[in-house]
Amino acid sequence: AQTVTQSQPEMSVQEAETVTLSCTYDTSENNYYLFWYKQPPSRQMILVIRQEAYKQQNATENRFSVNFQKAAKSFSLKISDSQLGDTAMYFCAFVPTGTASKLTFGTGTRLQVTL
Amino acid sequence: DAGVTQSPTHLIKTRGQQVTLRCSPKSGHDTVSWYQQALGQGPQFIFQYYEEEERQRGNFPDRFSGHQFPNYSSELNVNALLLGDSALYLCASSLVPGSYNEQFFGPGTRLTVL
Numbered sequence: 231a232q233t234v235t236q237s238q239p240e241m242s243v244q245e246a247e248t249v250t251l252s253c254t255y256d257t258s259e260n261n262y263y264l265f266w267y268k269q270p271p272s273r274q275m276i277l278v279i280r281q282e283a284y285k286q287q288n289a290t291e292n293r294f295s296v297n298f299q300k301a302a303k304s305f306s307l308k309i310s311d312s313q314l315g316d317t318a319m320y321f322c323a324f325v326p327t328g329t330a331s332k333l334t335f336g337t338g339t340r341l342q343v344t345l
Numbered sequence: 346d347a348g349v350t351q352s353p354t355h356l357i358k359t360r361g362q363q364v365t366l367r368c369s370p371k372s373g374h375d376t377v378s379w380y381q382q383a384l385g386q387g388p389q390f391i392f393q394y395y396e397e398e399e400r401q402r403g404n405f406p407d408r409f410s411g412h413q414f415p416n417y418s419s420e421l422n423v424n425a426l427l428l429g430d431s432a433l434y435l436c437a438s439s440l441v442p443g444s445y446n447e448q449f450f451g452p453g454t455r456l457t458v459l
Contacts, residue, residue: 267450272452273433274450274451274453275435275437275450276450277447277448280447323387332378332390332393333378333388333390334390335387335388338385
């Protein structure tokens with residue numbers, strides 16, 4: 231069974247600053263995908279960034295980037311130049327390759343971006 | 346292009362009742378997954394439907410059942426409701442299962458059991 235742990239229930243960052251959200255996971259699988267999802271107060275979950283475990287290069291999407299450490303089973307999300315619209319719950323999620331999209335989520339980190 | 350839609354938005358039921366939640370997938374998607382998100386928790390996988398059959402199931406009792414229709418829309422049924430069933434129920438759609446295809450989530454149905 232896979233587990234995903236997010237040890238930061240809440241975080242706060244000032245606008246334009248950088249913040250890093252932590253995620254660790256446990257699995258015996260060798261091939262898998264990792265994700266960060268954002269759930270704004272309006273509730274609709276949207277994908278922020280995706281990392282494939284066989285790729286050594288860390289994924290980047292505009293202001294969002296990850297630090298993927300496969301040996302340590304760590305997958306942190308860095309948000310640069312934080313904006314008020316980044317305020318949301320952020321969930322780390324895991325899916326082994328070939329398991330038909332059965333996502334395992336962490337408990338989430340609530341991020342508040344302040345002026 | 347419509348995204349994933351769910352109905353109703355909110356629902357209040359009493360213990361022991363039955364409830365049906367509905368989901369229409371994103372245009373072009375044929376696979377629907379259901380998740381339960383309790384307050385303050387991450388979503389938990391309930392089950393997934395593809396080609397009108399349940400393909401995978403999470404650790405949920407048989408009180409939770411579902412259905413997928415020929416147009417790929419889906420229903421989630423919960424019988425004999427318990428207080429602990431109060432949660433946000435999320436539907437996600439994707440392309441045919443296999444190598445990972447991105448899941449798109451709906452806005453959810455907030456179920457309150459009194």
